[in-house]
Amino acid sequence: MKKNNNFDFLRFLFAVFVVISHSYPLSGSNETFQWIYQISNGQLVLARIGLDGFFIISGYFIFQSLQRSKTLFSYYKKRFLRLFPALFVVLLISTLLLPFVYEGVKPILENPQVFTYIPYNMSLYNFQPVIEGVFDDNPYHAINGSLWTIRYEFSLYIAISLLFFFRKNEIIKKGLIFITFLCLMVLYNFFLTRYAGSSIFGMVGYEILDLGTFFVCGSLLAAINFEKLIKYWMLPLALLIVLLSINYDFYSTVKHIVLPIIVLTLGFRSLPFFSTFGKIGDMSYGIYIYSFPIQQTLMFFFNLNTDQLIIYSLLASIVFGYLSWHLIEKKALRYK
Numbered sequence: 655m656k657k658n659n660n661f662d663f664l665r666f667l668f669a670v671f672v673v674i675s676h677s678y679p680l681s682g683s684n685e686t687f688q689w690i691y692q693i694s695n696g697q698l699v700l701a702r703i704g705l706d707g708f709f710i711i712s713g714y715f716i717f718q719s720l721q722r723s724k725t726l727f728s729y730y731k732k733r734f735l736r737l738f739p740a741l742f743v744v745l746l747i748s749t750l751l752l753p754f755v756y757e758g759v760k761p762i763l764e765n766p767q768v769f770t771y772i773p774y775n776m777s778l779y780n781f782q783p784v785i786e787g788v789f790d791d792n793p794y795h796a797i798n799g800s801l802w803t804i805r806y807e808f809s810l811y812i813a814i815s816l817l818f819f820f821r822k823n824e825i826i827k828k829g830l831i832f833i834t835f836l837c838l839m840v841l842y843n844f845f846l847t848r849y850a851g852s853s854i855f856g857m858v859g860y861e862i863l864d865l866g867t868f869f870v871c872g873s874l875l876a877a878i879n880f881e882k883l884i885k886y887w888m889l890p891l892a893l894l895i896v897l898l899s900i901n902y903d904f905y906s907t908v909k910h911i912v913l914p915i916i917v918l919t920l921g922f923r924s925l926p927f928f929s930t931f932g933k934i935g936d937m938s939y940g941i942y943i944y945s946f947p948i949q950q951t952l953m954f955f956f957n958l959n960t961d962q963l964i965i966y967s968l969l970a971s972i973v974f975g976y977l978s979w980h981l982i983e984k985k986a987l988r989y990k
């Protein structure tokens with residue numbers, strides 16, 4: 655893969671989309687007021703575009719990481735170092751700052767949720783978004799509602815690792831990914847109402863099918879080496895299909911195919927500034943995990959309107975994302 659690409663910028667942009675989108679409900683407004691929701695007949699919100707983009711890119715590069723890994727241990731070590739050190743730090747900082755925002759009836763040290771907040775969220779599958787007495791009077795109660803996606807991401811890391819045993823057999827490997835993608839597409843498009851509300855290990859059926867299909871499509875495109883297959887007509891054609899699907903209300907039917915093509919085609923184009931954006935650092939994960947508690951804290955102390963929350967939380971989240979990358983994430987990855 656060529657080094658001059660736009661993926662660092664795209665990940666940053668997707669993180670910004672999530673921050674902007676979250677600013678609506680966290681300020682007491684609604685995501686339906688977003689301009690993109692209005693012009694897409696309710697089919698798009700910025701947060702979903704951001705999440706979908708994250709999972710597409712992740713699917714592509716996690717597949718490649720698995721291919722490069724000599725052992726499953728080395729694969730999981732890389733995945734662990736990418737997710738958990740930064741996650742632990744944001745949870746620790748949030749816990750240490752609790753006394754400044756705690757308004758519970760019980761003394762803070764007598765609230766058991768204070769002591770379960772870090773271990774439950776580090777376990778991923780015992781997601782604990784709230785501590786009673788913290789942000790109770792905010793429009794939204796959770797301390798860090800963004801963390802719910804990490805267990806889906808990690809579960810997909812586990813699922814795709816099964817391909818390790820077939821990594822040298824191209825036919826079986828590509829066949830398994832293709833069949834999985836087809837099954838997910840069928841389930842999402844024809845059986846979603848049956849499985850949307852079901853859950854496993856705290857993960858909701860709708861999100862498993864939606865985010866999982868994006869991730870697997872990214873992996874499938876990596877398996878066929880999509881970077882070398884990109885043609886000049888792919889991006890305008892995919893964009894045209896998106897516009898038509900939004901206009902005629904069938905975006906959800908085609909999104910798992912056209913959006914990965916758009917994201918990856920844009921990602922592999924080498925554009926001035928965008929292709930060198932990564933020199934600043936990969937801030938996207940840090941922005942994503944810090945933005946929600948930053949927004950909640952701003953609302954607690956200043957009760958901002960939506961526009962104010964977008965501006966101030968974006969600035970603060972970018973700073974924390976930059977610090978998280980350079981002080982935690984980058985250093986942790988040295989041990990991979």
